[in-house]
Amino acid sequence: MSVFDGFKFRKVYSPIHQLDPRVKFFYILVMFAIAIMFNQLLPLILLFFIQLPFVFVAGIQREWARSLRGALFFAIMIFLFNFVFQYFWTEYPLPPSSSLLEYSIAMTLRFIVLVESFSMFFLTTSPDHLGLALEQSHVPYEFCFAFTTAVRFVPVLAEEAQTIMDAQKARGLELERGNFIKKVRNYIPILIPLIVSAIRRSLELAEAMESRAWGATEKRTNLYVLEMERGDYILILISVLILIFAVYVWIFHREQIPLLTNFLAPLELTVTKMS
């Protein structure tokens, strides 16, 4: 569950929590775009550190760190895959050099930057605000409602999964028994009741809502309306500036971004000399 804990919103107030979700979403889109644009280590390291101030201002260090820890397994997999595949299975295999190492680390860091910004977004944006933001972006209300309901039902489903697990354990099911395929099959008695009851629940919810006149008014108004404030404009400005700078570097100086290993080269030389 630790991975999901890193994306669960907790109600606290900070300048970051107050920001308009649309603006925050624009900011993480910029982060995404830049992370995908570059595959060198140096810009990705910069990208990683750019986000830290946000995390600390929002006061979500612990949850944020937990989401990164949750992503650790995938990060290691990505690193290994990149390293091993680049070495053995490409047409022009790279020797296991420091530059290959650097490339693999960069790819891993790209993943971490994506997780980091996503986690920052979800940790500081309440599901209600998110729904509101979707609605004001002219997404049909039905979709917004479905989205916020889905988010809100995650803890309920988690609790239900626990009960189902208990019920099946009481019928002698041992989840940890057998080889890998058997272990996956062991989860069938848990998944089927979970899915069936989720579908039942959604039908019941739909009926309950329709009997309370859901969708009766064509034009809905909201009690709360998102308005852009000074902080939002500042964040947009920062995001746009970062984006312009990144695009500029990407177009004109893409080839000149130094490898970090180049800085280490003199060091390496001395090492080889000594040995």
Add this chain to the structure above:
Amino acid sequence: MIEVKDVYFTYPNGVEALSGVSLSIRDGEFIAIMGQNGAGKTTLVKHINGLLKPTKGEVSVDGVSTQKVSVAKLSRKVGFVFQNPDHQLFCETVEDEVAFALQNFGFKEQLIKKRVTWALSLLNLTQYRQSSPFMLSGGERKRVALASVLAWNPDVVILDEPTIGQDYQQKEKLRQFIVQLNTQGKTVIIVTHDVEFVAECNPHVILMAQGKIMAEGGAKETLTNRSLVTQAFIVPPQISQIFFELSDLKLPTNVIDVYDARKVLLDRLEVSS
């Protein structure tokens, strides 16, 4: 023999659900655990088949601490029927559903067939053998869940809220069935809010409140004890309420079911005539 020794249990979210519960249940006893929502009833019974392990204290079944054995192993002895049958039904046919636990426990194919037939006929489900459990009515699904536990013939049967969602006739059948199980020597533990049901079953009652056992005793003593019942936030059976209200007539107030009431009233009528 189930022994619960000074058990404390705190959920991961910090809620202390049990605070110092001690209890011993002999083989063949019939126990009803009652109390308001959040009193710790379900938490307590989940300790008996090892789904939960005490934070402090010890629970042992037949002398073996639940800390030392897996839930699967304990379940062989302690059958637990959950409140909502939809939390455990998943097979294509009722037959497979009932056989699921038997397969887990490693019964032989021949024996599984025999046991399934036995359990289905025990609960009047034989005609649904090949039906999908999802197509059955609520009461029938509940019976399938019950059959799927009774099939392996556990020594102890725990039923969490067995009467919820059952109509009166089903409830009466269930009552007869539970009493029958008990007379066959099984230890039966029910967790319930249904006082009328308990009054008719006449088990040993354990009243819980705020994670502690408040009182225990025969159904008659506990459910007609006004102060106890109020403390446990339980409304006594209707028959008892009438006799509370009639206390001016100097009638006994420890009346719990229709048969008692009939006897008491007949005695009074005879005296006055």
